[in-house]
Amino acid sequence: MRVLLTAALLAGSPAIASADVTIRFIANEGVHISDGETGVLIDALTWNSYDGTYALPSDEARTAMINGEAPYDDVVALLFTHIHGDHSDPAAAVEFLNAQTGAIVAASSQITDAMRNNETALDESADQRMIPVDLSASEPGPWPLPGYEFIKGAWLYHTEGVDNITWHVEIGGVSILHLGDTQPQAEFPVWADTDFDVILYPYWFAQTPEGIAFLDSRPEARAIAFHIPAAATPLTIRAGLGEREYLFGEGSEVVIETE
Numbered sequence: 698m699r700v701l702l703t704a705a706l707l708a709g710s711p712a713i714a715s716a717d718v719t720i721r722f723i724a725n726e727g728v729h730i731s732d733g734e735t736g737v738l739i740d741a742l743t744w745n746s747y748d749g750t751y752a753l754p755s756d757e758a759r760t761a762m763i764n765g766e767a768p769y770d771d772v773v774a775l776l777f778t779h780i781h782g783d784h785s786d787p788a789a790a791v792e793f794l795n796a797q798t799g800a801i802v803a804a805s806s807q808i809t810d811a812m813r814n815n816e817t818a819l820d821e822s823a824d825q826r827m828i829p830v831d832l833s834a835s836e837p838g839p840w841p842l843p844g845y846e847f848i849k850g851a852w853l854y855h856t857e858g859v860d861n862i863t864w865h866v867e868i869g870g871v872s873i874l875h876l877g878d879t880q881p882q883a884e885f886p887v888w889a890d891t892d893f894d895v896i897l898y899p900y901w902f903a904q905t906p907e908g909i910a911f912l913d914s915r916p917e918a919r920a921i922a923f924h925i926p927a928a929a930t931p932l933t934i935r936a937g938l939g940e941r942e943y944l945f946g947e948g949s950e951v952v953i954e955t956e
């Protein structure tokens with residue numbers, strides 16, 4: 698019986714694991730992580746470019762994400778790392794929840810409070826699909842998102858007074874960490890027991906000894922930089938990052954091949 702069961706599992710596993718995982722870039726630190734069946738958006742709806750310093754999603758991408766149109770038609774959760782406007786748009790998050798009755802939003806309570814106090818009102822059912830993440834320096838997590846155990850959040854230091862939730866998403870067997878605006882000087886024990894296939898990090902990690910030390914401590918992970926200023930060019934990016942991998946420009950993507 699045991700042998701048969703094992704054989705059945707083995708026969709089934711290639712099909713389950715064969716869907717490649719795509720990390721589709723939107724703007725700044727916004728990504729769509731998807732295996733074609735299940736998708737998650739992180740920091741993807743934003744409103745503040747800080748006077749053009751950081752790119753925003755195009756109107757087309759914004760509308761498609763809010764309404765769940767392809768390629769965003771598989772999105773089950775919209776996650777945000779923190780309240781800064783180059784990472785989150787509370788008004789758009791309300792529109793997203795109102796439009797997509799099967800999806801949830803999870804974010805720090807600074808963001809969910811802003812969603813509740815928004816000019817656009819949350820529909821009644823939308824209110825229940827908005828999950829405040831109450832992690833802090835003293836209780837950093839990791840914290841599994843209820844009902845979405847493949848998603849975990851953990852608090853890491855960004856700047857005083859702003860809660861920064863880093864997100865671990867495991868889709869199609871691929872383990873991905875999104876660091877938000879974590880400071881390289883932060884302490885990382887919160888993720889010490891988690892293995893990553895991919896680490897998405899703000900580019901300044903590659904320009905500070907502490908950030909490089911963190912990336913070097915995870916040699917098994919494919920490290921990909923983002924949060925690159927909108928005015929960057931391939932030349933300035935190369936000057937700043939050397940040969941390191943990065944995501945820049947709406948629609949650019951990294952495909953993680955699974956076995």
Ligand SMILES: [Zn+2]
Pocket residue numbers: 779781784855878
């Ligand atoms: Zn920030």
